[in-house]
Amino acid sequence: MADAIEIRRITKTFPGVAALSDVSFTVRKGEVHAVVGENGAGKSTLMKILGGLYRPDRGEILLEGRPAALRSVHDAVARGISVIYQEFNLMPELTVAENLFVADLPTLPGLPVLRRRTLQSRAEALLGRLALDLDPKAFVKDLSVSRRQMVEIAKALHHEASILIMDEPTAALADAEVDKLYEIIRTLRAQGKTVLYISHRLKEIFDVADRVTVLRDGRYVGTEPVAALTPDAVVRMMVGRDVKQFYAHGSGEGGEEILSVEGLTRAGAFQDVRFGVKKGEILGVAGLMGSGREELVKALYGLVRPDGGTIHVDGLPVRIESPDDAIRLGIGFVTEDRKEAGIFPLMSVRENVTLNVLRRIARFGGLHVEERRERGLLGEYARFLNIRYASEAQPVMFLSGGNQQKIVLARALATRCRILLLLEPTRGIDVGAKAEIYQLMGELSRQGMALVVVSSDLPELIAVCSRVLVVWQGRITGDLSGRQIDEATIMRCATGTASALRGEG
């Protein structure tokens, strides 16, 4: 039997960067084949070549033993390749059903008139086959991120694809939904379909993949059966060296309380929330999607307005009605939505970092910003955060996800904040950058900064935080510290199956 995909000596160069150089490997029919590598390793480029969005400079792709010219998305779809890209490719103003079938909408014979009933029943059939609980008539803009991901998967599958490529499919999913995704992938494998699975999360690769191919700096490193590997071995292949201290533990003992909230309430989001955070503490906030955890933390930055309750900083009551208020109080914020709300993609690396502090570094009453001072500030944070970029004038959109995240972090730090709120600080970034960000969080906490971290990645919270609050239906159902912090306890609190746990002992 011919291999599903044979990648032969593919090279792709972008101005100044070799994204892929001379990469060859094969994907067997009916296997789940993981492709891993740090950001910038060339995974996304490879996926886009297979999806017909890019054309390689050299080399060729064979599908089932025959050379395939994938010149457009259409060509790829025609050859049975379907790609779920990392960025969402849904149209929010269309309904679920319309999104699923937009490429071939059912019409009356010979007339350009939609058959809405047919559309509806086709969508129902497709969603039913995948056991996805979605209303075909719902507008995508009204769906949560994880439900959108489900639509995305359903959309990729309706083309009768024989090869399905998933780029970071779990980036936005909660744990229960990840299990659901595994189930779908196993079903697909049982149906003889080939799955190419790209992820930064090693656990997933060991959960779901048969074989794994590692890329590094655009070069092929190797392909191995997953059963023959350990996570450490994969990491070694990815970064080409040993990564020590995967997680850097925060300390945060005995500092004084810098921020506290009491009776904080917002109808429909969170109720009567009370907690405090100390200097040097890394406080985790866990909870399922929709539990109100993001809203709660956003309220501390003036992005969400509470209906009632008080916030104290340094023991004094404060009003936080806008991010500007928060910044003045020494509160920094790193968004969970880097692409939409974090970076200014077309602005330079330098501008992205200094944007929040122009007032401080400007002269002549804000009329003139000296580039030298901007550069100094950028240099300082670039060193501290180990940000890699080609030039300070480079638009941020050309940096890897990990470096973009560091830019967002640098912008928050540039405000000289004492309290840092981080939402999903390592979403969609590679292991190397992840380890660096953890180390950084540890370093900031040692310098006395209070960190509040919201994350869907439980191992991350457990490893990084000295204390974890668990939110369920807008209420704090767990305040865990020390040994209490483990996945089982957090999950029990997050699903409301544990009576409230407060403090140790």
Place this chain on the structure above:
Amino acid sequence: MLGRLFESYFIYLVAAATFAVFAILTPTILTGANIVNLLTNAAMVAIAAAGMTFAITGGGFDLSIGSILALTTCVLGKLVPHLGAWGAVAVALLVGGVLGAVNGLIVTKLRIQTFVATLSTMIVYRGFALIYTGGRDATLYANLDVKYFTGGELLGIPFPIALTALVFLVAYGAYRFTPFGVRVRGIGSNLAAAQVSGIPVDSTLIAIFVLTATTTVLSGTLLTSQLLTGNGRVGLGFELEVITATILGGTSLSGGRGNVWGTLVAALLLTIIANGLNLLGLPDQYQRLAKGLIFIVALALDSLLRRFRERRS
């Protein structure tokens, strides 16, 4: 739910309220002759705005329609004496379709943003109109066939009103019940996603520009019939009036969401305001002031309502 309903029908309330206010201030507005006159004037903006609703829903603009309007009066002014009214209109529609397709090709093949592309063709097309007529009026006083388009009746209904009704029924049908409508919303909603999803983006965009141009030719036909002359200088600022009606009607500037009936009502509202202020004898310069203020109030109320609803949900 009530909030959402209120939001989509908000423009209807504003239009009704404005009409009521003017009816009290100047009862002349209620006379049959004035109402027919009002609807005829509204038809010109409304018909072009039906096309513009698709352009803005698709995430773009068409700024060239003022020039296409002028060119239409010129084509009709020159050709009606030779081809008769209907023949000349057919040619004008053909010319409009070609110019619209050119807009579409510039946007899709040269990859220029709709705003800049149609800003350029706005200048070029008006140039065509002026060159074609040599900068002079092409009067039709000798051939009154075109009078039918404003003075005549279709099935007992004044022609402009019948034409508007027809255009909007077709536009609503296309928006709501055809794959074209879904594609336009998809493109306006997320262009990159539309491309990856396999929507024929280029041909859909070209179709949108053909639509804005041909609906404008229909508006231009009504205008010619009113003016009885073709002139390359008419229709300055027409595109802005049409865009205003479309946005006021509830079509989202950020793309993806249109409101065909809202456009119609907003076009009516604009005409009611102009007509009412005229009847009140307000000098032109104050009319502009009043119009601007009314728009700001209407848009601010709409935005307030929207935020109120988002906060409640």
